[in-house]
Amino acid sequence: MQHTTTVKQRIAAAVLLALMAAGCSGLAAAQTAAPKPNLLPPEPLGALHTDNLNKKRAKPPFVLTGNWMWNSQRNRESGSYQFFPLPKFKPAVKAIYDEAMATIASGKAYKNDEGYCWPAGMPESMTRVWPNQTIQLPTMIVMIQMLKHEIRWIYLDGRPHADPEIKPPSYAGDSIGHYEGDTLVVETTNLQPKHHWVQSGVPAGENLKIVERIKLLDGGNTLQNTLTMTDPDSWEGEWTSTKYWYRDDSVDAEEAFCLPDINDNLLSTRESSQVR
Numbered sequence: 529m530q531h532t533t534t535v536k537q538r539i540a541a542a543v544l545l546a547l548m549a550a551g552c553s554g555l556a557a558a559q560t561a562a563p564k565p566n567l568l569p570p571e572p573l574g575a576l577h578t579d580n581l582n583k584k585r586a587k588p589p590f591v592l593t594g595n596w597m598w599n600s601q602r603n604r605e606s607g608s609y610q611f612f613p614l615p616k617f618k619p620a621v622k623a624i625y626d627e628a629m630a631t632i633a634s635g636k637a638y639k640n641d642e643g644y645c646w647p648a649g650m651p652e653s654m655t656r657v658w659p660n661q662t663i664q665l666p667t668m669i670v671m672i673q674m675l676k677h678e679i680r681w682i683y684l685d686g687r688p689h690a691d692p693e694i695k696p697p698s699y700a701g702d703s704i705g706h707y708e709g710d711t712l713v714v715e716t717t718n719l720q721p722k723h724h725w726v727q728s729g730v731p732a733g734e735n736l737k738i739v740e741r742i743k744l745l746d747g748g749n750t751l752q753n754t755l756t757m758t759d760p761d762s763w764e765g766e767w768t769s770t771k772y773w774y775r776d777d778s779v780d781a782e783e784a785f786c787l788p789d790i791n792d793n794l795l796s797t798r799e800s801s802q803v804r
Contacts, residue, residue: 536712539650575667580685585608585666588684592669595659595780596751596773603771610727611755612779613771621730628729630801645676645786646723647698650716651677651755660773661781669705682714692718697734701725701752712742726757733759748773749775761778 573580606612617625617646628638642648648656658674669682680700690702701716716738722733736759751773754765 531730542801568614572685575665575683575685580667581665581667583685586707587710588689588707590712590748591664592662592712592742592751593664595661595774597659597776597779598655598657599772599774600657603655606610606769606771608727609652611757612768613769615765615767616765617763618761624730624731625744639725641723641725642786646678647678647699649678649724649732650680650701650703650719651725651757652725653680653700654753655771659776659781666670672781674784676784676786681692689715698732701738708744712740713737714740714742716740717786724785731762732763735761737758751775772795 575581578737600608605607607799629769631638637643642652653673654660656673656675661674662670663670663672665684667683667685669684671680671682675677678700680703682705683704684705686706687704689704692702695702695718697718697720699720701719703714703716705712705714707713719733719734719738720735721734721736726732736757739756741754741756743751745752752770753773754768754770756768758766
């Protein structure tokens with residue numbers, strides 16, 4: 529009887545050990561199982577990440593590092609600070625433009641948001657008279673406009689445009705660049721339309737896209753930028769205008785904030801001289 533009990537105890541112990549082993553094995557398998565896939569796209573390396581900066585890349589045809597000044601004389605033929613020739617505006621934008629031109633002709637400013645310290649944004653921020661301080665790295669170009677310190681980043685590291693469902697619109701937009709021969713091609717999308725103007729009387733729409741083709745001329749002392757803008761809600765086809773800047777590395781950018789209390793002294797920003 530005792531022998532039979534001992535055998536049963538051994539069998540029960542063996543079964544218990546087997547169950548414990550199976551449980552441990554299942555737990556280990558669960559712990560080492562592959563994690564659930566991440567539904568978000570992988571984050572690219574930052575433009576200043578050492579690994580990104582040190583990647584092997586083709587040598588760029590030119591380097592834009594320097595101070596670039598607006599060439600007022602050379603830009604007269606293309607509308608100076610405006611972008612000429614104009615496209616054919618859609619009716620709603622045509623009405624705004626006509627109202628703006630009539631207001632300006634009467635001696636008043638029309639919805640001068642920049643005078644109230646709203647950013648000029650792209651493309652108008654490129655047409656300011658003060659230095660555009662430009663720094664070029666292998667992964668990006670940073671442009672700092674002295675007036676109001678507006679900054680734009682042009683990424684050159686091969687990343688795609690950011691998802692507009694994740695990255696909110698901005699006044700500088702999302703700029704991605706690449707080289708085609710001796711030309712830097714930059715596409716800018718995801719622009720903020722609020723208080724944002726392409727130029728006087730032409731609002732920037734939420735579907736505005738800007739493609740720039742940038743070259744250096746005159747031994748690297750002249751920057752030529754041909755801008756092609758499309759906005760199917762605002763005008764027909766493409767709106768193209770070419771602008772020029774000259775290099776002046778004898779100057780530096782300085783602090784030049786836009787402050788409403790300073791602007792109170794400017795005739796163009798007084799309520800009495802505004803149509804808003």
